[in-house]
Amino acid sequence: MFANKTIAIIGGGTAGWMSAAWLQHHCDDTARILLIESDDIGTIGVGEGTTPHLSVFFDTLGIKEQTWMPACSATFKNGITFTNWTSRPTAPSYFHPFPSASDRYSAGFFLQAVEAMRKNVPIGPTLPDSYFLSWHLTQAAQSPRRIKTGANIPLSYAYHFDAGLLARFLREWCEQRGVIRYQGRITRVGQHENGQISAVYTNNIDSPINADFFIDCSGFRSLLAQQTLNTPFVSYADSLLNNAAIALPCEALSPLSPHTVSCAMPSGWRWQIPLQHRTGNGYVYSDSYISAEEAEQQLVQAVASKPLNQSPTHLTFRVGRLEKTWSENCLSVGLSQGFIEPLEATGLHLVLCTLSEFTAAMARCNESQQAMNTVNESISARFDGIKDYIVAHYLMSDRNDSEYWRAARSVTPSDTLQALLDCWHNGGNLITKIDKLGISQYYSVISWYCLLAGYDAFTQNKTHPRAPLQWQQLQEKLKSWQAHFLDHEEALNQFL
Ligand SMILES: Cc1cc2nc3c(=O)[nH]c(=O)nc-3n(C[C@H](O)[C@H](O)[C@H](O)COP(=O)(O)OP(=O)(O)OC[C@H]3O[C@@H](n4cnc5c(N)ncnc54)[C@H](O)[C@@H]3O)c2cc1C
Structure with a gap:
């Protein structure tokens, strides 16, 4: 695959480095893989829980748990405990196993x-x-x-890990195997006459970085797919209300409890994720029903261990997906391709599904229209399928104690x-x-x-x-x- 071609990955978050590692493993030895990331912009820095499917990534690359887990402060995840999602006395909480x-x-x-x-x-x-x-x-x-x-x-089983440490671990793994990293902010994207992307230009390198194929891992910016190729976005906002989150790292819990806790809150829900060196906590909410300050207050009151000495991170996001994850000579992977709210921790699951669908389709029919259609149809359907499961959580709840819950439960499935x-x-x-x-x-x-x-x-x-x-x-x-x-x-x- 990609013999004698250059593939440029735009972005060095978890999606960027996962893509680099996956392609490095699957591409022909003569392929050149480049990754461009910007230290000024940085990464989103959240995304600590996974589905069991993620083991396929490490197994395929031959990276053992004993190697990557300690490096990423990782813990095992046996399932998710959903608490306070209903007021039914018979089911104040339940455990969703794998x-x-x-x-x-x-x-x-x-x-x-x-x-x-x-x-x-x-x-x-x-x-x-x-x-x-x-x-x-x-x-x-x-x-x-x-x-x-x-x-x-x-x-x-699945995993919890520090997403920043995972990106760092994968970067080292990739660089040792020949992936070339550029640091710089992309300021312009060049296109061929036929609309395909030809090169990216950065603020600190004089010449353009040319490539034959591009992987857009630029996060919510969606630098290539949306900003350059104008790929339409299919919004999920009519069925999922949340559009903001706060992440608040706290001290590690002892003993470690090997599950994610997802606890419903007055205007959303909060996660508690045990890592070896700290506990990840966050509140996912809709800013139409609560202010960022109030949400932060509620989260601080709810967390089970002492917050670490660092400011909480406030984020906003847009739920939905690209109409096509593969357009022209560009595949979007990660937040650039879309985001369903994080209730089922499916962000990196979708990254892996996209990469494996892509390499399988390329192996079957190379860069053909058929390969493109297969990947696009399959990834769009997967996004929609996961979205439905997440919407079902809200529709099955009977919470009636806030405007938020009344609205979340009355969306149209x-x-x-x-x-x-x-x-x-x-x-x-x-x-x-x-x-x-x-x-x-x-x-x-x-x-x-x-x-x-x-x-x-x-x-x-x-x-x-x-x-x-x-x-x-x-x-x-x-x-x-x-x-x-x-x-x-x-x-x-x-x-x-
Ligand atoms: C609140 C929240 C909770 C989440 N929880 C989970 C979870 O539990 N499990 C899970 O699997 N996923 C989760 N996710 C999703 C997860 O965070 C992402 O899927 C994952 O981090 C991948 O992000 P990314 O690499 O696509 O984007 P980012 O981390 O944002 O990386 C973008 C990269 O692009 C680069 N870049 C952007 N613009 C330019 C430019 N102009 N020039 C050069 N470089 C540029 C940046 O420097 C960066 O390196 C969550 C997301 C949110 C918002």
């Missing part, structure tokens, strides 16, 4: 319990938490590595999401519906059940007496199944 093959038996019981509740014949708990091994590990403050040797089924929610509320076959809608490639059937049951938003009335059925026996079976995998007996004592 289901693994080792959960296949207990996940089946979870689905049965949820289906029974949907039919108003409850047989057991319908919160996902204790059905999944990752919850037991989280409760016991254990890493997903605490799986019995010999169990031979790895647990699915996409047709796909509406069809799914109708099916849930009307007692239809959810598995078939998810299959028909073709959305399980973005969030699995289990993930949808976790979200829908996690909010305990069952339409049927729940006054029907609980039918114990054989639940006691099932419970025992489940416990022994999970004990088969967990190298931590105490964790299971909290079972159900």
Whole structure:
């Protein structure tokens, strides 16, 4: 791929250096990879949680956890705990696990319990938490590595890390392998007569930096795609209200709790992410409902450990995506290609999906229109699919205690999401519906059940007496199944 060609990556944030590393690994030896970043502009500096998919990035590049995790102050992430998203006393919080093959038996019981509740014949708990091994590990403050040797089924897990340290780590990795870095502010972008990009000009290098192909990782500025190629932007603002955030680093928590906490707030939600050297905290909110000062006050009051001696970072953002992530000879990756609010920590997930779709399409059909269409359709659909899942969090909440929540819960879902929610509320076959809608490639059937049951938003009335059925026996079976995998007996004592 890209034999004897030059690829210029614009931007050295996490997206820029991930792109450089990925391309360095996949391109022909004769390809030249350049990266241009500006120290004056800097990077956004947030983005500390991931999905399990990110392991594909490190595995493909052959970078071991033992190498990159300590360098990036990283911790394991077993899942996300959503708290205060509803006022329903039955579900003040729920744990969203990363289901693994080792959960296949207990996940089946979870689905049965949820289906029974949907039919108003409850047989057991319908919160996902204790059905999944990752919850037991989280409760016991254990890493997903605490799986019995010999169990031979790895647990699915994700990571938390310091995004700045990751960019630095990847820069060193890339430079050692021949990626050339330029430091300078791009002041002008040159184009060929046919509209393709030809070069970028910086404030400190006399000659233009020419390239055959460009990767736009310039963050929200979207220097090439939007500012130069005028690629249209598809806004999500009609269904996602948040447009601002504050990040407030605090002291590390002890013991480290291997999960992200996402706690609903009066005008948004806040994250708590445990890193080895500090805790990442932030408040994502809509500035139509709360001022930055009030949001900062609420965040400072809510954090669980002492803020570090540095000012909070205030950010604003725009939710949505480019109509085409690949236009002309330019692929956009990272915040330049779009942003869905960070509730499910999918920013870097989308970076990796874009890079892997791109290199796969290039390997199949090179720089052809067909490759471009494949990548554009697939990435747009993925953005929209993830957006729907995030919107569902707000629609399933019953919070009614502020203007913000009343507005967040009354947005109009996409047709796909509406069809799914109708099916849930009307007692239809959810598995078939998810299959028909073709959305399980973005969030699995289990993930949808976790979200829908996690909010305990069952339409049927729940006054029907609980039918114990054989639940006691099932419970025992489940416990022994999970004990088969967990190298931590105490964790299971909290079972159900
Ligand atoms: C509040 C918030 C929370 C988030 N949380 C998560 C999360 O938990 N998990 C997750 O995966 N993602 C998260 N994200 C997204 C994540 O931060 C980004 O996807 C990731 O950091 C990649 O950013 P980037 O590299 O695209 O942009 P940036 O970090 O902004 O980098 C842009 C680069 O372009 C360069 N640049 C720009 N203009 C010029 C110019 N004129 N000349 C030269 N260089 C230029 C800059 O110097 C910089 O190097 C979050 C985002 C926000 C806003």
